[in-house]
Amino acid sequence: MNMKLIKNGLLFFILAIAPLITVSSSSMNSGDYKAPFTATPLSFLNLQINTYTPEFNSNTDSVIIPLKRAGRLFLIDAKVGEETGNLVFDSGANGLVLNETYFRNHIKSGGSTPTGVTGAVGMVEQIFVKQIQFAGLNYKNITADVTNLGHIENRRGIKILGLIGFSMMRKLEIVIDAKNNQLKLFRIDNAGKRFNKQLAEFRADHIQRIEGNSNILFLKGKISGKVLNFCLDTGCETNVICSDCNRSIMNTLTITGRSGLTGAGAAGSEVLYGRMNDFTIGHQQIQNMDTVITNLDALSEGYGTKIDGMLGYNFLEQGIICINFVKREFSIRFTKAVEK
Amino acid sequence: MKTLIRCALLLVGMFYTLNSLAQYDAEKVCRIDNGEIIFSINLKWTEKEKAAVSKQFNLDSAFIAQVYQGKTVITVGGETWNVKKVKPNIAELSKPIQSNNEKSLKFDDLFMEIDKWSNFAGKPAESSVVYGVNDFKISYVFVYNQKIARFYLPASKTAHKVYIAGSFNEWSTIQTAMEHVNDGWMAEVNLKPGKYEYKFIVDGEWITDPNNKLREGNDDGDYNSVVYCCNHRFELKGYKEARKVVVTGNFFSWNPKGIAMIKTSDGWTLPIYLKDGTYAYKFLVDKQWITDPAGKEVRKDADGNMNSFVEIGKPFLFKLDGYTSAEKVVLTGSFNGWNKSELVMNKTEKGWQLPYVVSAGNYEYKFIVDGEWMTDPANPFTTGSGNKVNSFIALKANYVFKLNQFPDAKTVIVSGSFNGWNEKGYRMTRQGGKWILPIYLPPGKYSYKFIVDGNWMIDPSNKLYEQNEYNNFNSVLWIEPF
Helix, strand or coil: CCCCCCCCHHHHHHHHHHHHCCCCHHHHCCCCCCCCCCCCHHHHHHCCCCCCCCEECCCCCEEEEECEEECCEEEEEEEECCEEEEEEECCCCCCEEEEHHHHCCCCEEEEEEECCCCCCCCEEEEEEEEEEEECCEEEEEEEEEEECCHHHHHHHCCCEEEEECHHHCCCEEEEEECCCCEEEEEEECCCCCECCCCCCCCCCCEEEECCCCCCCEEEEEEECCEEEEEEECCCCCCEEEECCCCHHHHCCEEEEEECHHHCCCCCCECCEEEEECCEEECCEEECCEEEEEECCHHHHHHHCCCCCEEECHHHHCCEEEEEECCCCEEEEEECCCCCC | CHHHHHHHHHHHHHHHHHHHHCCCCHHHCEEEECCEEEEEEECCCCHHHHHHHHHHCCCCHHHHHHHHCCCCEEEECCEEEEEEEEECCEEEEEEECCECCCCCCCHHHHHHHHHHHCCCCCCCCHHHCCEECCCECCHHHEEEECCEEEEEEECCCCCCCEEEEEHHHCCCCCCCECEEECCEEEEEEECCCEEEEEEEEECCEEECCCCECCEEECCCCCEEEEEEECCEEEEEECCCCCCCEEEEEHHHCCCCCCEECEEECCEEEEEEEECCEEEEEEEEECCEEECCCCCCCEEECCCCCEEEEEEECCCEEEEEECCCCCCCEEEEEHHHCCCCCCEECEECCCEEEEEECCCCEEEEEEEEECCEEECCCCCCCEECCCCCCEEEEEECCCEEEEECCCCCCCCEEEEEHHHCCCCCCEECEEECCEEEEEECCCCEEEEEEEEECCEEECCCCCCCEEECCCCCEEEEEEECCC
16 A cells, blocks of 8 residues: 555545645646646635536436445546546546556546645646546546555455546536435536526435535534534545544544554544534434444645544535535435435 | 341452453443543453454554453553553553654545544455346336346336446436336346346436335434346256255255245246356255256265256356376366365366356466476466466456567566455466456456566556555556446
8 A cells, every 4th residue: 555645535635635636737738627726735726717518428418327336435437538447536636547557558638736745745646537437427638636546456356547536527517416325417507597497406414515615515613502613525435523622522433443543653543433422413403323433634734724523424414415516505304314 | 147148249249349340341441631632441351351452443452451350551552651550450551642744644544544433444346146036026117138128117106216226337316317108117237147136216316116025224223125137047846746856056055945946837946046066955844955956966964965057157168188198187266175086087088177167257277287286387367376376267257457568578467456466366378469367356346567587667558557655556457347
C-alpha cells in the first residue's frame, strides 16, 4: 500500500492532495474543465468549480445507472479513453481521479500538483482524456488527476479505473437510491426543473440548501441539539465523526470497539467504532447509525473549515437522496421502517 | 422463621447484585469525555471477560493486569494512562484521545480494520466450490449445453432494456444485454462448468431470477441468484418402485442424507457440477446403499467398503522414466496432502506412470522410489531451495510469466501476491531464449516481481505497475474470468 494515499474520496483527497495543491494556470486550458483548485485549499470552497457537461447518447431526459457494489463502495461501469472498467461513485472526489496503473502513459495536460501530507510523496499529474462514457452519458476532452488507487483494488479485488464525483453530474439532478443500488440522473433546465415535465418532482421529507460552490457537499446535522458540519461522501464506507466534538455530543455515542491501528508507527489518530444514537437531520432522528470516531483535524485543516463528520454508507442507506446543484438543494426521503 | 427467610432472600439478593456487577456489558465499557477516552474496568471481571475486553478494545492483557494490580499510572506505547478507583469494584482508565497529525494516516489499513469490525470477511472463491445442483422453479429458464448457458427471463414486457450481470462478466451492467424474445428476455453466455452468481437488470433495476430458488447473500445485505453449469450426470437405471434415491460421496462428506435424484421414465438422474477431481460415491435407494451398477469403476476404501468412482476432468499423466529395477514408486504432492502411500505408480516398459485427475492449480510433488524421495528429473520447474526443493507443476496453466533479459542470470524467481511473496517461490526456467514459468491463477488481481539473482525488479514487459507500501513498485496482472 502506498503510504501517501489515504482512501478513495474525500479523506484521500483532503489528506493526500488538497493541502498542497496549487494548480498553475497552464492546467486550465483543456476544454471546459477547470482544475480542481486554483488556490490554497484554505479558501477553495469559494473558488471556481468544474463544469463538466455531458452529452446524452440517446434522446432521453433521464438515465438510470445500476450501481454495482464492492463491499460498501458503489461502482459505475464506464469506458475511459480506451479502458473499460469500474469508476467508484465517490462524492468525496472533487474532480475526476484516475488510477495511474492504467493511465500513467496518457498525454499529460501539463498540470501537476505536488502532494503529500508528510512531504514524503511525489506529484499528482493531470492528463487529457478524450472521452468518458457511462450509462449513455458522454464527456469529451476533459482533464483528470492521476494517482495510485491500487490500494482500493487490492482491498476489494476489483479493477478500479478511477473515482467519479458530483463534478461530472452537477448540471443534472442526481438521485441516489443506495438501498436499490441505483443512481438516477435527470436533465434539468436553468431553473433546475426536470426537462421532462411528465416526471414528478422528487418528493422529499427534508430539504436543505446547498451552501458554497464546492463539488463537495456539506450538510448540517444535529447531535444532542448541537449543529454539526458533515460532508456527504458516497465513497466513504462508513460514517465518521470527530473525536473532539462537544462533550454532550460524545456522551450520546455508544463506543463498541477500538482500532488495532493505534500501536507505535501505525495510524496517528486513535480510531474508535461505535454508534450515533441521537443524529438528527431536518426533523428526522436517525438512531443506531454505525460510525467511526476519529480525529478529523487534518480534514478540517485541508478544507479550511471545521469538519465535524462525514456521512457515508450508513447514512446513504437511510433513504433516497436528491441533489440539485442548480436549485442548490439537497433533499432526502427517508426509507420508512416498513420498507427497510 | 420469617426473619430467617428475609435474611436468606437478602443474601440471595446481595449475591445476585454482586454477580451482576461483574457482568461484562461491552457497550458500557468505553466512553469519550472531554477529549479523554475512558474505560470502566470492573475489578470483578472473570479472566474470560477480561480477555473479551482486551480483544474488543485493543487493550493488551498485560496492560489490563496492571489495573488489577492497583497501579495508578501506566505507561504503554509512549502513552500515559491514569487509573482512578471510582467505586469499590470499578476502576476508570483514562488518557487523552490520541491525535498526532504529523503522522500519515493509513486509512487503507483503517478500512481493512473496519471490514473486520463489520464482519466483512468476503466470500470464498467460486473456484473452490466442490459440487452444486440447480434448483429452478421452471426447468426451461436455464439450459446449459456445449458450454453455452442460456438464461431466460419470462414476461417483463414493459421493460425497454434488460441485462444480465454476474460473476461471469465481473458484474458488468453493460456487457451482456438480453434479447427480447417471445414473452421474455434471453441471453446466451459461454461458460465453463462451475458455480456462478448473477442478477438481471431490468431498466436499471437489479432483480434476482424469480424462477431460481438458489440464492446467496451478497455484500449489500441483498441476495444474488446462484446457478451451476453442470458437467456430470449421476444416473441409475431401474429402481422404478423406489420412493427416494439419493447420491452421496466424498464430495458431500458422505452425508447419508445425500442429494436427491430426479425420477425419470427409466430410472433416476441428477445433473450436478463437480469440480475437477476423483470422487468416490454411492447411491442410497430407499436408504439401502448400492454401488453404481452401470459398470463404473469400483474400488475398496480403507475400511474395506466398495465404492464407485468417477473422474471429472482430464487426467494428467505423471511419468518417471527409468528406475525399472525399483519395486515401488509412489507419487506424492500437495494435491494429496503429501500422502506417502496412496498414489502407487504403474510400472511400464520404460519406467513408471500414473494418470491422475486434479483440479486446475499449482502443485508441488515428488516421487518416492523404494522409499527414496526425489524430484521429477524430467520437469525443470522447481520450488524451494537447498534440500527442500520440490518439483512444480501448474495444471491447466492460464498464464506464463516471461522475462526476456538476463540470459546469464543464475536464478530467476517470480514472487507475488499469489504465493504470499515467498522469496523462494516459483523458480523460472530458461527456455527458448527467455525465462518462463507457466502458472495457474484464478481470476483476479495479482501483484508480482521478479527476483533476478537476488535483485527484485518489476516485469519490464508489463506496462501495468503500481506503487507499493515501500515506495517502490509492483507489477500488476489481471486474470480475467474467461
